Amino acid sequence: MAGQVITITSGKGGVGKTTATANIGVALARRGQRVACVDADIGLRNLDVVMGLENRIVYDLVDVVEGNAKLRQALIKDKRLPELHLLPAAQTRLKSAVNEAQMQEVCGELKKEFDFVLVDSPAGIESGFKTSVAPADQVLLVVTPEVSSVRDADRVIGLIEAYEKPTPQLIINRLRPALIRRGDMLDTADVLEILAVELIGIVPEDERIISSTNKGQPVALEDHSESGAAFMRIAQRLMGEQVPFQMFAESPGWLERVSKFLRR
Amino acid sequence: MDVFERIFGRSSSSASVAKKRLQVILTQDRTDISLETLNVLKDEIVSAISRHIEIEAANVEVTISNDAEGYRLTANIPVVSTRTVRVRTAGARAPRRT
Ligand SMILES: Nc1ncnc2c1ncn2[C@@H]1O[C@H](COP(=O)(O)OP(=O)(O)OP(=O)(O)O)[C@@H](O)[C@H]1O
Ligand SMILES: [Mg+2]
Secondary structure, three states, X not given: OOOEXXXXXXXXXXXXXXXXXXXXXXXXXXXXXXXXXXXXXXXXXXXXXXXXXXXXXXXOHHHHHOOOOOHHHHOEEOOOOOOEEEEOOXXXXXXXXXXXXXXXXXXXXXXXXXXXXXXXXXXXXXXXXXXXXXXXXXXXXXXXXXHHHHHHHHHHHHHHHHOOXXXXXXXXXXXXXXXXXXXXXXXXXXXXXXXXXXXXXXXXXXXXXXXXXXXXXXXXXXXXXXXXXXXXXXXXXXOOOOOOOOOOOOOOXXXXXXXXXXXX | OOHHHHHHXXXXXXXXXXXXXXXXXXXXXXXXOOHHHHHHHHHHHHHHHHOOEEEOHHHOEEEEEEEOXXXXXXXXXXXXXXXXXXXXXXXXXXXXXX
């Protein structure tokens, strides 16, 4: 059976696409799925670094598209997880080095061998965005609970619909329960109500993401972080499992409000 | 947040301000209804209502927003006095809607 191509994108840049791609890839592979992560951020590649595979790059996506290398040669196999692979982006080329048809062809090939092909999309809504969304069977939209990120996400939902792709599913990233409790951050319900799309996961703000990125070891490789567990639940949902949503203080009870008041 | 908001809700918290702002921003992003159109609408609403009720014309707000139930055009119209302005076409009662 052919796999699915899932593009991870966002409106605003820097909201966690690459982090999500690496970790969902790891989580799926830990569940025994055959996974290829594709870095579509040509010229600003990062997925290799976040996954800790930067020293193993020989060929990249552009080499494959231009016929300088076979797909098989360019794919890097992750030694920690035998099912996990990376197709890196070229670092010294422009986004225009790969067009939509070429991206579709590469992903179409990968789909034959992998259960999941995860495409990490570049920031912005220019050609690189369109190229990375073109092969998608499903789109995951990363958003942080902030005004500008939500606004830009809304714009991207419109664009994805205009490309006749299925409505994206939302990953709310960098949620901070303490701020929500204080009334200083939009909560999950707010974001969902505003964007009116389906939720696939909530990832809390987690310092471990920074240290794990420093080391090139995605948090989802291990079990003991909240963010890693959140990415694992997203992977399970992608595999069709029903996993209850973890609420991160979204609806504080009255007692909590009152006790907070008493403490001051 | 003041005491009441802490206990009873978060109506003026920065999160709820963010939410309200987003609802207005996105409605403008999503529709082709410009601010100019809204201003024209406002003027016409003010003049229509002023013929019947005394209102604070300067403080009328007309906004478009949307939520789970769809788009909503809201006019916030402060009333000066609840005594109706005498209407020239008195006697012509609007037919009841069935
Ligand atoms: N849940 C989180 N908790 C803490 N830090 C996070 C979280 N998610 C992402 N980050 C941090 O945010 C920064 C941006 O993340 P990332 O590079 O994944 O974003 P991106 O959307 O891929 O950016 P770009 O648009 O530039 O490609 C990184 O430093 C990352 O470590
Ligand atoms: Mg990135």
